[in-house]
Amino acid sequence: MRLSKGFFPTVKEVPTDAVIPSHQLMIRAGLMRQLTAGVYSFLPLGYAVMKKVMQIIREEMDAIGGQEFHLPALNPIELWEETDRVKAFGDIMFHVKNRPMVLAPTHEEVITAIAKNHVKSYREMPQIWYQIQTKFRNEPRPKSGVLRGRQFTMKDSYSMDATREGLDRSYDLHAEAYKRIYTRCGLSFYIVGASSGAMGGSGSQEFMVESNAGEDNLAVCAESGYAANVEIATSLVPPAERFEANPAVEKVHTPGCRSIDEVAAFLKLPVARCAKSLVFMNGTAPVLVLMLGNDQLNEAKLQGVFGQDIRPAHPEELAQITGADAGSIGPVGLPATVTVVADRRLQNANGLVCGANVNDHHLVNVDLGRDAKVSAFHDLRSVEEGEMSPDGKGKLRIVKGIEVGHIFKLGTKYSSAMKANFLDEKGEEHPIIMGSYGIGVERIVACHIEQHHDEFGIRWQKGVAPYDVHLIMVNKNSEAVVAKSEELYAELTKQGLAVLFDDRSDVSPGFKFKDADLLGMPLQVIVGDKNLKNNEIELKERETGRRWNAGVASVVGDVVSYVRN
RNA sequence: CGGGGUGUGGCUCAGCCCGGUUAGAGCGCUUGGUUCGGGACCAAGAGGCCGGAGGUUCGAAUCCUCUCACCCCGACCA
Numbered sequence: 001m002r003l004s005k006g007f008f009p010t011v012k013e014v015p016t017d018a019v020i021p022s023h024q025l026m027i028r029a030g031l032m033r034q035l036t037a038g039v040y041s042f043l044p045l046g047y048a049v050m051k052k053v054m055q056i057i058r059e060e061m062d063a064i065g066g067q068e069f070h071l072p073a074l075n076p077i078e079l080w081e082e083t084d085r086v087k088a089f090g091d092i093m094f095h096v097k098n099r100p101m102v103l104a105p106t107h108e109e110v111i112t113a114i115a116k117n118h119v120k121s122y123r124e125m126p127q128i129w130y131q132i133q134t135k136f137r138n139e140p141r142p143k144s145g146v147l148r149g150r151q152f153t154m155k156d157s158y159s160m161d162a163t164r165e166g167l168d169r170s171y172d173l174h175a176e177a178y179k180r181i182y183t184r185c186g187l188s189f190y191i192v193g194a195s196s197g198a199m200g201g202s203g204s205q206e207f208m209v210e211s212n213a214g215e216d217n218l219a220v221c222a223e224s225g226y227a228a229n230v231e232i233a234t235s236l237v238p239p240a241e242r243f244e245a246n247p248a249v250e251k252v253h254t255p256g257c258r259s260i261d262e263v264a265a266f267l268k269l270p271v272a273r274c275a276k277s278l279v280f281m282n283g284t285a286p287v288l289v290l291m292l293g294n295d296q297l298n299e300a301k302l303q304g305v306f307g308q309d310i311r312p313a314h315p316e317e318l319a320q321i322t323g324a325d326a327g328s329i330g331p332v333g334l335p336a337t338v339t340v341v342a343d344r345r346l347q348n349a350n351g352l353v354c355g356a357n358v359n360d361h362h363l364v365n366v367d368l369g370r371d372a373k374v375s376a377f378h379d380l381r382s383v384e385e386g387e388m389s390p391d392g393k394g395k396l397r398i399v400k401g402i403e404v405g406h407i408f409k410l411g412t413k414y415s416s417a418m419k420a421n422f423l424d425e426k427g428e429e430h431p432i433i434m435g436s437y438g439i440g441v442e443r444i445v446a447c448h449i450e451q452h453h454d455e456f457g458i459r460w461q462k463g464v465a466p467y468d469v470h471l472i473m474v475n476k477n478s479e480a481v482v483a484k485s486e487e488l489y490a491e492l493t494k495q496g497l498a499v500l501f502d503d504r505s506d507v508s509p510g511f512k513f514k515d516a517d518l519l520g521m522p523l524q525v526i527v528g529d530k531n532l533k534n535n536e537i538e539l540k541e542r543e544t545g546r547r548w549n550a551g552v553a554s555v556v557g558d559v560v561s562y563v564r565n
Numbered sequence: 566c567g568g569g570g571u572g573u574g575g576c577u578c579a580g581c582c583c584g585g586u587u588a589g590a591g592c593g594c595u596u597g598g599u600u601c602g603g604g605a606c607c608a609a610g611a612g613g614c615c616g617g618a619g620g621u622u623c624g625a626a627u628c629c630u631c632u633c634a635c636c637c638c639g640a641c642c643a
Binding site for chain 2: 011013016018019036037089091139141148408472477509510515518528530
């Protein structure tokens with residue numbers, strides 16, 4: 001493609017609305033333009049990258065036996081009522097105003113509807129069905145360019161198996177395919193254990209790219225390779241102590257002490273002797289949660305125990321339930337209607353300080369087994385930077401990450417709800433055992449830029465670069481330069497390379513070099529007067545900035561072998 | 566949904582507090598000329614009912630009220 005003919009709207013100035021590098025560069029390099037919040041038009045150069053990424057995905061999905069579908073984005077709302085996900089998605093799902101229809105935010109329902117009608121026997125499985133299509137989600141706050149949009153492209157696939165073992169195989173196939181996809185897309189990534197959230201199901205892993213622009217926090221350990229979303233991450237931390245002496249509970253006056261630090265300082269006890277109480281409402285049922293010291297409660301873990309509907313109690317509710325305000329609440333002497341759960345670190349603990357359920361008073365010498373009715377101990381705390389990895393091999397680091405893929409063992413959640421059943425070899429009917437596997441296509445593009453750019457622009461890696469080489473005709477006034485540039489353009493194209501040819505006659509050489517660095521093709525071929533007089537052509541590697549000259553006679557071969565590696 | 570910020574030519578912004586001729590700059594664009602290896606120069610041009618509606622005033626980009634859009638932080642996030 002000739003730059004003089006094509007549509008490549010580059011911009012020198014950083015767009016005001018873009019704050020992260022990938023967003024800025026996607027605008028500046030003319031990959032895309034925003035239409036409205038969370039909705040972007042892909043311009044030819046950006047779409048060329050999208051197509052490259054989608055092709056890689058397609059090849060790897062096909063390689064594990066995937067079959068590509070094209071599914072409707074417009075769905076009857078009844079379909080989503082069958083699985084109760086109209087409610088589950090809530091405001092996230094776009095509803096059509098003049099028909100009882102919705103815009104699909106994902107495709108479990110449509111896939112399951114097809115399977116229900118056509119997959120009737122264990123003999124017909126396993127199946128892997130996928131699509132690469134636009135999804136719609138009414139994100140409350142779109143942000144970071146294409147990283148969180150209201151309309152985006154997603155590859156999602158669904159596996160159907162007759163057995164749990166089959167599901168495990170399908171899941172593993174996807175995990176391996178995903179590793180190949182991200183590697184081919186030039187991303188370095190973590191595979192982390194994740195919470196399956198509202199998708200349901202038994203197991204899930206996320207593929208995460210480390211980035212400051214990320215919205216998820218990960219606990220990673222370089223020594224052991226441990227990596228987990230902090231929503232489920234664990235660490236090796238000692239439990240609270242158990243003391244021999246176990247005196248009776250005593251109520252003490254603790255004026256003005258609201259936080260754990262204040263209470264510990266006032267009583268001259270270590271923070272690790274304190275048990276912090278938090279009150280939640282599980283629907284209408286109050287739940288008191290105990291954490292050791294200043295351990296942070298992990299609400300995702302709490303939701304794992306009680307479900308999605310649990311929420312912090314309001315201040316009025318606190319007083320009503322416990323008789324005290326936050327800071328003086330505790331597990332001793334609560335009404336039987338209050339469920340008490342505690343973090344595992346508190347198991348068997350005694351000698352604790354807790355709120356007395358009377359403002360400005362605390363209890364000391366509390367033995368949770370003796371003095372309170374703790375119904376269960378769970379892992380409820382958030383891990384902290386610097387704690388030991390659960391395998392004990394090294395310290396945890398907390399990093400931010402961008403989710404570029406998520407794989408789930410769904411099980412039978414959707415097949416049961418929609419009665420998508422099959423007959424096994426004994427003639428017994430069972431719901432199909434499903435998996436669901438997603439990849440955000442735009443996120444791969446944005447993450448690629450996040451990981452491969454510098455102050456001058458993008459540095460595409462070979463696998464996803466929209467063009468293989470950027471051919472620069474430096475000086476249009478030199479007939480020799482023009483002729484050689486045209487010749488190279490024709491010849492390289494003939495060799496099967498995708499060539500972006502800066503043949504513009506109305507911009508200065510400097511302008512062309514800046515544009516080439518901004519657009520970021522892996523190799524620049526620079527045809528200029530001075531080198532040409534010596535029968536040489538300059539080559540520049542964008543990644544490293546390395547430059548070298550090739551002889552006129554060998555340059556085509558050199559470029560071709562560089563591109564093909 | 567809470568908190569903060571911004572809307573002025575295609576882009577980046579000034580002007581607004583303290584109302585007062587024809588609303589500015591740089592970049593980009595058009596025309597002509599010069600230039601040609603790291604975002605060139607000269608000259609002449611085109612382009613804006615200052616996000617929208619209402620109000621105050623002799624007079625509003627500027628003050629007041631409402632509203633819309635976008636961005637950021639938080640909440641939320643299969």
